[in-house]
Amino acid sequence: MKDEGEFRRGTSSRSTAGGRLGSVGPYTGMASGAVPLRPPVQMFVQWNTDQLCEWLAEIGLSLYVAEARRVVQSGRHLLTMTHHEMEKELCIKSPLHRKRLRLALRAIEEGTTDPASRMDYHQVLRWLDDIGLPQYRDAFAESLVDGPMLVALTAEDLIHMRVVTALHHATIARGIELLRNCGFNLNRIQRKFNPAAITKTPCPHVVETWSQHCTSEWLRTIDLAEFTPNLMCAGIHGALLVLEPTFTAESLAEVLQMPAHKTLLRRHLATHFNQMLGPDIVARKRDVLAQPFVVQLSPALRVRLLKKGFSLSRKKSKNEVYVEPDELVCQP
Incomplete structure (x- = not known):
């Protein structure tokens, strides 16, 4: 994943620390x-x-x-x-x-002293809930992922923890980017949806701090409640919507499993999505996606690790992106 965060094609023992995990705080x-x-x-x-x-x-x-x-x-x-x-x-x-x-x-x-050291193991698990990926709690706990380790995770580390979809790699990457932006203060993540905060659009700075729960509640306000169950464990938090250049209204429609022939519904979602983010961010997403080898995020997209001597000309798939094993999930 490059500095902008876009995806490019071509580019287990359990600890027995037990109760000690609860005593680990900022390492100072x-x-x-x-x-x-x-x-x-x-x-x-x-x-x-x-x-x-x-x-x-x-x-x-x-x-x-x-x-x-x-x-x-x-x-x-x-x-x-x-x-x-x-x-x-x-x-x-x-x-x-x-x-x-x-x-x-x-x-x-x-x-x-790294600001990330403010997050201990349990806060990382709470953060996974906030960004909508609770299914990885056990893997992160077994791997002892705290704040400093979170920012040092590579693509290979995520694959090792069985995080294999490009969408979930992006969810974690943009979640880390948000943590950096707010000084690793978990209280900056909005867990309660405030409809008044988005009455004046665009409002990307409001959306950026949303938990996945807020995304779900927003969908209810635009009469798309019937699709919100499809967000379960999907990892669709606000920073992904705003900061990930390859996540678009079409990406969200696919996550929500909106039928392709429901063009009016998809147009309705895209209108509200784009109004909320604003023309500048929407234009930036469009420019990034116009670049060679950049693919739009979708639930079907899988991450593959590049191997030495691997030639992309030998194998291409529209549902795969290739990344270097030691590439940081979120660049500093």
Whole structure:
């Protein structure tokens, strides 16, 4: 996915941290035990095995404490371990768990505070509900996805968590973009629909903060309530409508499963959709979609990972988009 966020054609062990997940907050203070979650690197490198094992449990990786107790000698030792060593010596087979550990170590090493660290595991799960993708809660919880990990997710990471449709990749990408825009403050997401806020159109800044519930309620106000059940687990939140250049009124009609021959209904939806977003955003979407290899989002579109030596001329499909495995879901 490129900087604009458009889709281009050509372009599992479970943690046993249990209740500890509930104690994880912004990674700047003390953990529920005796060790800080984000200590100064000068302190961390001197930690002994017991302190490191407690720290691993506090960040949700208690499944690997036994191996760490056997192998890891100090904080300095853990900091210098490679991905291969983490997999072989600590037995961390899950690539997402290795990423979780690597990101936590990097934060300590760099001594930086990421605004995304305001979101813990549970807030990420609540965010999935807000953007309309509750079906991925278990996968995200098992992969220990917190705020810093959320912004570091790649296309391959999402595929690993069985997020395979281009629509849901875009839903997550635009959801992350909204979080960045509002400083990772979940309270900025509108969960209660306010019809008065859209009486004067265009109003993209209002729509951008909508949860999927608000999208559903908006459809009711324009006499399309019969189609709202089709939004269940569809991931149609406001930031997707506004910020994703390949999501159009036609995309929404397909998600709602409006019959193609219901031209008046589709025109009715498109009129309200375009009025709400405004001519500038609608024109930008049209310009992006006019570019070579850019495809309009639809529920049928699937994400495929490009492999080394892969030639797009060998296989083309109107229902597939190809992305680099290590491409960030949402570019900074």
